[in-house]
Amino acid sequence: MSEGVQTSPAFKTRVFSGIQPSGGLTLGNYLGALKRFADAQNQGIETIYCMVDMHAITVWQDPAALRRQTRELAAGFIASGVDPNRSILFNQSQVAEHAQLAWVFNCVARMGWMKRMTQFKDKAGKNAENASLGLFGYPALMAADILVYHATHVPVGEDQKQHLELTRDIATKFNHDYGVDFFPITEPVIEGTATRVMSLRDGSKKMSKSDPSDASRINMTDDAETIASKIRKARTDPDALPSEAKGLSERPEARNLVNIYAALSDQTVDEVLRDVGGRQFSEFKPMLADLAVAKLSPISSEMARLMQNPTEIDAILRKGADQARAIAAPILQQTYDIIGMVR
Numbered sequence: 001m002s003e004g005v006q007t008s009p010a011f012k013t014r015v016f017s018g019i020q021p022s023g024g025l026t027l028g029n030y031l032g033a034l035k036r037f038a039d040a041q042n043q044g045i046e047t048i049y050c051m052v053d054m055h056a057i058t059v060w061q062d063p064a065a066l067r068r069q070t071r072e073l074a075a076g077f078i079a080s081g082v083d084p085n086r087s088i089l090f091n092q093s094q095v096a097e098h099a100q101l102a103w104v105f106n107c108v109a110r111m112g113w114m115k116r117m118t119q120f121k122d123k124a125g126k127n128a129e130n131a132s133l134g135l136f137g138y139p140a141l142m143a144a145d146i147l148v149y150h151a152t153h154v155p156v157g158e159d160q161k162q163h164l165e166l167t168r169d170i171a172t173k174f175n176h177d178y179g180v181d182f183f184p185i186t187e188p189v190i191e192g193t194a195t196r197v198m199s200l201r202d203g204s205k206k207m208s209k210s211d212p213s214d215a216s217r218i219n220m221t222d223d224a225e226t227i228a229s230k231i232r233k234a235r236t237d238p239d240a241l242p243s244e245a246k247g248l249s250e251r252p253e254a255r256n257l258v259n260i261y262a263a264l265s266d267q268t269v270d271e272v273l274r275d276v277g278g279r280q281f282s283e284f285k286p287m288l289a290d291l292a293v294a295k296l297s298p299i300s301s302e303m304a305r306l307m308q309n310p311t312e313i314d315a316i317l318r319k320g321a322d323q324a325r326a327i328a329a330p331i332l333q334q335t336y337d338i339i340g341m342v343r
C-alpha cells in the first residue's frame with residue numbers, strides 16, 4: 001500500500017457528465033442529458049458539468065467552429081437550467097488533470113476492451129485504420145473525466161452505457177492491481193422516457209447532431225416554424241395512437257414521438273396515452289409541435305442572448321475550471337502516489 005494514500009475514501013455523492021462541442025445541440029442532447037443535469041443540480045446534489053472539447057477533436061473540428069460551438073454549448077447548459085453558481089461548469093481542456101489521468105488509464109485499459117466499443121466501430125466505420133488513436137482511446141479519457149472527481153453518478157443517454165461499463169472496469173482493475181479502494185465504481189444514471197431519442201426520419205437510428213439529414217433532428221436553435229415542419233414531416237405509421245404503452249412496442253416511430261411528448265411534459269407514457277390514445281397523428285403532431293416550441297423557444301432565445309456576450313461565457317468557464325481543478329488536482333496526486341511516481 002502506498003504511503004499517505006487514503007485507501008478507503010467515503011465517496012460522497014457527486015454527479016459528473018459532459019457533452020461534446022462537436023456541433024449544435026439536439027433535442028436528444030436536451031432530453032437525454034441537459035434537462036436531467038439541471039434536475040440533478042436542483043435536487044441539491046454536487047454537480048460537475050463539462051464541455052468535452054478534447055473528445056470532440058477525436059474527429060476533425062474546424063478551429064473557429066470548435067470555439068463557437070464550445071461557447072454555444074456553454075450557453076445551452078446555462079439556458080437549460082444549469083446554474084454556474086450551483087454547478088461547476090467548465091471546458092475539459094482547461095483542466096489538464098483529465099488528460100493526465102487519461103494517460104494512466106491508457107495503461108490500465110486493455111486493447112481488447114476498446115475494440116469491443118460499438119461507438120468506435122460506428123464512428124470509425126469501414127475505415128478504422130484511418131481513425132485517430134484518440135477516437136480509439138476515447139473511453140479511457142471519458143473514464144478519467146469521471147474518476148478524476150471521484151464522481152459516483154453519471155447521468156447519460158442510453159448510447160453511453162457501454163462506455164460507463166468500461167469506466168467501471170478501469171476503476172475495478174486499477175483498484176485491484178494496486179490493492180486499493182481508491183476509485184469509486186460509478187453508477188450510470190439512465191432514467192426517464194427519453195434516454196434514447198430517435199431520428200425523426202428513421203425510428204431505428206438515434207437522433208444525432210452529426211446525422212447528415214437536418215430533418216432527422218430538432219436542433220435547440222431551430223425556430224418555431226422549423227420545429228413544427230420537422231414534426232409534421234416526421235415518419236410515422238398510419239394507425240391511431242394506442243391507449244397503453246404496450247401498444248407502442250412494435251411501432252418505433254410512434255413510440256419515439258410519444259416518448260418525446262412524455263419527456264417534454266414530465267409525464268409517463270401511459271399518462272400521455274390516457275389523453276391522446278385513439279387520436280390520429282394528424283391531431284397529435286400539432287400538439288407535439290406546440291409543446292416542443294413552448295419548451296424549447298425560451299431556451300433558444302436565452303442561448304442567443306448569452307451568445308451576444310462571449311467574454312461573460314469565457315469568464316464563467318474559467319471560474320468553473322478553477323473550482324474543478326481544486327477537486328481534480330489532489331485526486332491525481334494521490335493516484336500518482338499509489339502508482340509510485342516520485343514527486
Ligand code: AQP
Pocket residue numbers: 018019020021022023026028029031032033155156157158159160194195196197198206207208209210211
Ligand atoms: N438521441 C439521444 N437521446 C438521448 N440522449 C442522447 N445523447 C446524445 N444523443 C442522444 C446524450 O447526450 C449526451 C452528450 O452526447 P455527446 O455530444 O457527448 O455525444 P453523442 O452521444 O455522440 O451525441 P451525438 O448527438 O450523437 O453527437 P455526435 O453526432 O457528434 O456523435 C450524452 O449523455 C448522450 O448520451
